[in-house]
Amino acid sequence: MFEDNDFVCRHMQLTKADIVKVIRDKNITSFDDLQDETNVATICGSCVSDIEDILEEEIAKR
Ligand code: FES
Numbered sequence: 001m002f003e004d005n006d007f008v009c010r011h012m013q014l015t016k017a018d019i020v021k022v023i024r025d026k027n028i029t030s031f032d033d034l035q036d037e038t039n040v041a042t043i044c045g046s047c048v049s050d051i052e053d054i055l056e057e058e059i060a061k062r
Helices: 016-025 031-038 048-060
Strands: 007-009
Touching: 007 016, 007 048, 016 031, 016 048, 031 048
Parallel strands: none
Antiparallel strands: none
């Protein structure tokens, strides 16, 4: 589990809190949309499954 201030995508310097904020503010429903907004996971891709987990968690809360 990530804490809010942990970097989930080191390459894009995005913390869990940053990602959650974009998901909520833009009402993101897919990984592709999240990537369009943030460029998350566009360098090494090692963060993809963590990002997907966070996205799923947020969608489940709606
Ligand atoms: S850690 Fe996200 S692209 Fe490398």
